[in-house]
Amino acid sequence: MATIMDVAKLSGLSKTTVSRVINNHAYVSEEKRMLVLKAMEELDYYPNPAARRLRGQLTTTIGVIIPKITNPFFAYLVDAIEQTAYEKGYQVMIFQSNEDPVKELSFLSLLKTKQVDGIIMTAIENEWEKIEPFLAYGPIVLCNEYMNEPAVPVIKMDQFKGTYMGVKHLIERGHQKIAYCTGGLFAEEGKDRDRNRGYQKALEEAGITVNPNWVFVDRHTIEDGKQVLKKIMKMENRPTAVFTGSDEIAAGMMAEATELGIRIPEEIAIIGFDDQPLAALLTPKLTTVRQPVDQMGQKAAEVIIEQLQDETVAICQYELPIEVIIRHST
Amino acid sequence: MATIMDVAKLSGLSKTTVSRVINNHAYVSEEKRMLVLKAMEELDYYPNPAARRLRGQLTTTIGVIIPKITNPFFAYLVDAIEQTAYEKGYQVMIFQSNEDPVKELSFLSLLKTKQVDGIIMTAIENEWEKIEPFLAYGPIVLCNEYMNEPAVPVIKMDQFKGTYMGVKHLIERGHQKIAYCTGGLFAEEGKDRDRNRGYQKALEEAGITVNPNWVFVDRHTIEDGKQVLKKIMKMENRPTAVFTGSDEIAAGMMAEATELGIRIPEEIAIIGFDDQPLAALLTPKLTTVRQPVDQMGQKAAEVIIEQLQDETVAICQYELPIEVIIRHST
């Protein structure tokens, strides 16, 4: 590995001058700049990131914290971020928290030693009070999650509206008994709070009251979906439609329904969330709420890079549109 | 961030001694060791990886190069690797090559500056001659790919057998006209060569000759699958079964078949590859060749860590079992 010293020697100049051209400083004569550039080329020189980090420099590295890469939603999100970052000359490091707050904190602390210049968080496992101090070491951007304090840039989707529209679609189809399945809790605050409100609002407007028996919390996987469907089918008074928190859950429900010989949407209508490729492959094709995951990833990358390049840039919130894709499961 | 110097001061010892206890060197009295440990604890000290890297030290970081994270096969593979590595105290960095040889090389060169201690490659985009030199900087483990030279550890699955068994299953079901769909080329060497051989062997044993019109190369996506099915359906003399290179392709074919009102498996039987969660969600459920991706990822992580911890360890090849999961699409 060629070092800055090698370049200096070959070009007959000092380390300092070489460093200056690397970092595009002013006060370098065009003539010497060329000399340096030529030497760099010749030696295939590339600055050692470890040395830069040790100096506390930025290194065009951004970290992305995700709960789980096997969740397609996050895989696509990461892909979009990576794509955009790469085009702008940034590398991304992917960290799986597995929803473990301790891991999340340990990833955040990578900022301290400049292992990463900034971090995009796509979920939040800790109290904001625990996360906030890390801002001193580098920018944090929230993507797909948000806090009420406007201390950091946020890129999110209008989950309230998405859910509202999804449930409304069900109502328009004539359903009155609509179950609700969420990855979070059915609470005023915390995860999926906006979705919860969207569900409630839509029902309320139609003069329907929430039936707590039909609210399923903390459901994530295909297996969860299967269980939920089984549960529903055992109920005496059962819903005719269900709004789910992800296409996976919806897929699990559909698989179980097929197993049990229950017809969709005739006996039970199902709507998903995300619009993953999977959705269009199911039979019947799944009606779902599309999240513009590519746009979101792209925006998140753009915003954090902007923060990195210009510390004074304003802190904004971005809300991306969301839409219901009507197929054949409702 | 506390540094080694802070620890030294607090414990009343020198940097050197502190460094010695960090690295478990011999020749440190139990008494001072305790002093140091206590100070480290108190200051929440953690060695700066950048400094270590600069010194050319190992840093318990392993890199994984994958083509594309949105491909569920690789998402699950990465997840398994990450899980295993984490348990053993290693972090993993994920790099997407997007099948770009240049990117692959740039990731490999991270070894030079010890950004990563070792690399697991899950695909190979360059000639081995280009990759081989990087071995001088750290171990490389091949996972899901292999070269004929035994210079590096390899963890692979018996793709030959998997394909052979899959095609044989089709033959046992009475099919004689069996199409073949691969992500690589239908060549003696290169990507998917073992699968090609498995297909040929199974046909040969049954006295069937390969029909080149029924061989589809370089197919990867759901969309590709749809196209292939359309093509097949337009043929005058068309196959009654098709062996596909991935569950995605199979899913695409099935979706298109449903669209066209073609019954599976009656009119055309389809077998997938991978056994992704998706496979059991399709209608009919997809018969597929299961790849033990979790085991493979785990083994890959174990092997590279072994290499890292003991340079003299033997270079082995591991071949994992593979099986046909018979469901309802064949």
Place this chain on the structure above:
DNA sequence: TTGTATGCGTTATCAG
């Protein structure tokens, strides 16, 4: 406009 000297946090070498 250019160069010298210093320090970032570690570990290795060598002397005590």
Place this chain on the structure above:
DNA sequence: CTGATAACGCATACAA
């Protein structure tokens, strides 16, 4: 058994 010192590669304050 312990400690001072140099070196890893780079960027900056300061000098020239």
